[in-house]
Amino acid sequence: MNSISSRTFWVSLAVAFGVTLYVTSSVLAPFLIGVAIAYMLDPLCERLDRIGVPRWAAAGAVLFGFFSTLTAVSYFLIPFVWGQLVDLVKHLPEIRTALMSYLQPALDAGKPHISPMVIERVQEIANISTGTIVSGANKIVKGAVTGGLAVMDVSVIFVLSPIVGFYLLKDWPELSSFITDSLPRAYEKKILALARAIDQTLAAWLRGQMVLCLVLACFYMVALTLSGLKFSLLIGLLTGLCAFIPFVGFAIGLTAALVAAAFSFDTWTGWACVGFIFAIGQMLESYVLTPRLIGQSVGLHEVWVMFALMAGGAVLGFTGVLLAVPTAAILRVLLKSAYGSYLESDYYTK
Known part of the structure; x- marks a missing residue:
């Protein structure tokens, strides 16, 4: 392969990879998370592999330990965090009132030195901003509760990512050898x-x-x-x-x-x-x-x-x-x- 054809080959490969990545970006998340999990946990699998544990058993044990820990932490933490999130939405109007009470003295103090038109505009922006925060937070929480598509997407990630991570951990040495053997010798x-x-x-x-x-x-x-x-x-x-x-x-x-x-x-x-x-x-x-x-x-x-x-x-x-x-x-x-x-x-x- 001469220099021109070699350059064309690598540019074409990079363009094809970029286009594929862009086209499939909406479905790549669980696979990328699985790759990240396998990448982080591979050193533990390597240690178990060195002491004679079969690779599939090492991959299963490491993944089981990782997700068990994650599940245990989530089990105790999520109810408290969710409760505070719901409580936050209930109190958003009061928070908005409290924020405006802090902003109002500063606006009143600046009235003698600032044009009334500017003061009016600042108050309008403050009201719009705090109102946007309240309505936006309400939408986020309601979407988290009622958004079936979002729940389905998260479920897909939680189901697919461990499967992808397991197979990558199990086959990591073979994949590494395949990639190494495929590299240009020079x-x-x-x-x-x-x-x-x-x-x-x-x-x-x-x-x-x-x-x-x-x-x-x-x-x-x-x-x-x-x-x-x-x-x-x-x-x-x-x-x-x-x-x-x-x-x-x-x-x-x-x-x-x-x-x-x-x-x-x-x-x-x-x-x-x-x-x-x-x-x-x-x-x-x-x-x-x-x-x-x-x-x-x-x-x-x-x-x-x-x-x-x-x-x-x-x-x-x-x-x-x-x-x-x-x-x-x-x-x-x-x-x-x-x-x-x-x-x-x-x-x-x-």
């Missing part, structure tokens, strides 16, 4: 070196980020509950789960907590307590959890991750979000390799 060593670098980057980020989200969710749920904040479990869980999006999870959690504080506390002491909890949580995340669980060697910069998640969601929706971080890890390794080749080329040295 580029095998370079491709495998890049694959190892991608695996190291992605595994460190993915597994570390999962533990980080879990620890932060537990911290915020416990701390906010002890502070007396209403909807603390819901807000703490939301903050922890959104922590995989750098800074965005913290901002969402802090905003929700401050809104709840307006409804929970009569003095500024409660507000200060909530702010202190989120300050401690941010320091814990930045200076303790991230260095220990993920480390600086991963190299996936926060801005790079944020861009990947937003771009993936904009292009492919939920499927794009699932593919965002793996794609970012692959691109980072490829760009780093290309930059190294550039530094060794005549374009740079001459």
Whole structure:
């Protein structure tokens, strides 16, 4: 295969892969989740495999342990979170009134210095915004309860993902050998070196980020509950789960907590307590959890991750979000390799 036909082959393969991904994006979610589960649990299967456990038994045992733990946590946690979610919807009109009571003094203080037209416009925007929040939250909860299609989609994910994960875990060595044997012989060593670098980057980020989200969710749920904040479990869980999006999870959690504080506390002491909890949580995340669980060697910069998640969601929706971080890890390794080749080329040295 000459250089022109080789280039045409790889470009055609990339285009075909992209088109297939775009066309099938609406049904890929359970399969991608299954791949992610298999990828995360494969090291445990490898350890059981090394001590003589058959691969199918190792895959079944690891998956059973993983989903048993997940089910047990959900069994105890979901009823409390769901109860707070329903309670939140009931109290949304009161929360809106409380927010307006906090905003109104600031608007009144600014009246002597601001045009009446501007004041009127700000009040109109505030009323529209709080009304939108109330109606939007009601729609979300009602949709979660009555949306049969959404429930069916979630059920499909919960049924298919474990099946996909089991077969991938069971056949992981054969799949790895097949892919390795299919690589172009002239580029095998370079491709495998890049694959190892991608695996190291992605595994460190993915597994570390999962533990980080879990620890932060537990911290915020416990701390906010002890502070007396209403909807603390819901807000703490939301903050922890959104922590995989750098800074965005913290901002969402802090905003929700401050809104709840307006409804929970009569003095500024409660507000200060909530702010202190989120300050401690941010320091814990930045200076303790991230260095220990993920480390600086991963190299996936926060801005790079944020861009990947937003771009993936904009292009492919939920499927794009699932593919965002793996794609970012692959691109980072490829760009780093290309930059190294550039530094060794005549374009740079001459």
